[in-house]
Amino acid sequence: MVARSSEVRPSAVRHSASPGAGGRRRRGAGRLAGLGLGGAALLVLLTGCDVGKTFDGFGWPQGGITPQSHRMYDLWIASCIAALAVGVFVWGLIFWCVIRYRKRGNELPVQTRYNLPMEFLYTIAPILVVSVLFYYTAVVQTGVDKTTKNPDVTVEVVAFKWNWQFNYRDGQGPDAKTVASVLGTSDVIPVLVLPTGKSIRFEETSRDVIHSFWVPELLFKRDVMPGNVRNVFEVTSLDQEGAYVGRCAELCGTYHAFMNFELRVVSPQEYDQFLTEKKAGKSTQDALRAIGKEPYAEKTKPFDTRRAKNNFNPSDASAGAGS
Numbered sequence: 001m002v003a004r005s006s007e008v009r010p011s012a013v014r015h016s017a018s019p020g021a022g023g024r025r026r027r028g029a030g031r032l033a034g035l036g037l038g039g040a041a042l043l044v045l046l047t048g049c050d051v052g053k054t055f056d057g058f059g060w061p062q063g064g065i066t067p068q069s070h071r072m073y074d075l076w077i078a079s080c081i082a083a084l085a086v087g088v089f090v091w092g093l094i095f096w097c098v099i100r101y102r103k104r105g106n107e108l109p110v111q112t113r114y115n116l117p118m119e120f121l122y123t124i125a126p127i128l129v130v131s132v133l134f135y136y137t138a139v140v141q142t143g144v145d146k147t148t149k150n151p152d153v154t155v156e157v158v159a160f161k162w163n164w165q166f167n168y169r170d171g172q173g174p175d176a177k178t179v180a181s182v183l184g185t186s187d188v189i190p191v192l193v194l195p196t197g198k199s200i201r202f203e204e205t206s207r208d209v210i211h212s213f214w215v216p217e218l219l220f221k222r223d224v225m226p227g228n229v230r231n232v233f234e235v236t237s238l239d240q241e242g243a244y245v246g247r248c249a250e251l252c253g254t255y256h257a258f259m260n261f262e263l264r265v266v267s268p269q270e271y272d273q274f275l276t277e278k279k280a281g282k283s284t285q286d287a288l289r290a291i292g293k294e295p296y297a298e299k300t301k302p303f304d305t306r307r308a309k310n311n312f313n314p315s316d317a318s319a320g321a322g323s
């Protein structure tokens with residue numbers, strides 16, 4: 001019977017056919033050398049080059065501009081390397097078994113059961129791997145979610161169908177006052193100007209439905225909720241000046257795709273001057289001109305709705321928009 005065949009222990013038969021102790025030792029040494037070589041190659045790979053860059057971030061976006069984004073990126077790369085190491089080990093075992101114990105006759109190989117060290121290993125090893133991954137995930141997540149009492153800059157992000165308003169605040173929470181504001185329209189992309197090297201707190205609120213504030217270079221997005229929920233997150237600093245496109249990342253309605261904005265990271269001096277100009281009543285575009293920056297968004301542009309009387313409802317032009 002098949003079920004009983006698992007209890008066949010043809011070890012004596014196989015033993016007589018196995019090579020002598022010298023051959024086994026030689027093979028063991030060869031395997032050890034192979035393992036050593038593989039390990040050394042892996043070490044060279046890990047230390048000699050930027051693994052993330054070499055493998056295109058293992059699918060994660062690169063080029064984060066905050067310390068938080070670097071920590072999240074590093075966690076992702078380390079997790080991928082750990083997963084690959086486990087994968088290579090398991091694939092190695094599978095292929096080794098497939099080749100070493102391929103069918104050679106009608107005799108079954110030794111059926112190993114109740115091998116305590118082996119069972120201990122395959123119970124403890126996954127628990128260890130998951131524990132380490134869990135620990136580092138918790139550490140990084142806590143760091144990313146951390147808020148402080150007195151960030152250098154607080155900006156209120158107000159989302160609405162279908163644009164953004166950015167309010168520069170004089171303090172934290174809903175009771176703080178707005179000292180300057182940037183408002184997007186259908187024709188002008190809102191430009192959120194922020195300084196390098198300062199801690200920045202984003203306080204999010206929505207006027208209608210759930211939106212999501214996302215700047216890909218922060219490697220982070222957070223939902224913007226209507227009502228009393230005020231989602232808050234902070235970045236310790238923005239490390240690189242430049243223009244970065246921002247998007248709504250939550251399907252919020254017909255013109256969801258139109259909800260783009262631009263994050264413009266400038267020097268602290270330029271930021272102070274921008275804010276002074278805004279407080280003096282200048283438009284965002286004039287204030288940007290005053291600090292010598294491009295007044296309109298550089299990385300994105302308002303979407304063309306291409307909705308017109310004659311194409312909105314071609315079968316019945318008289319029912320078209322605006323008629």
Ligand SMILES: [Cu+2]
Pocket residue numbers: 159210211212248249250251252253256259
């Ligand atoms: Cu939206």
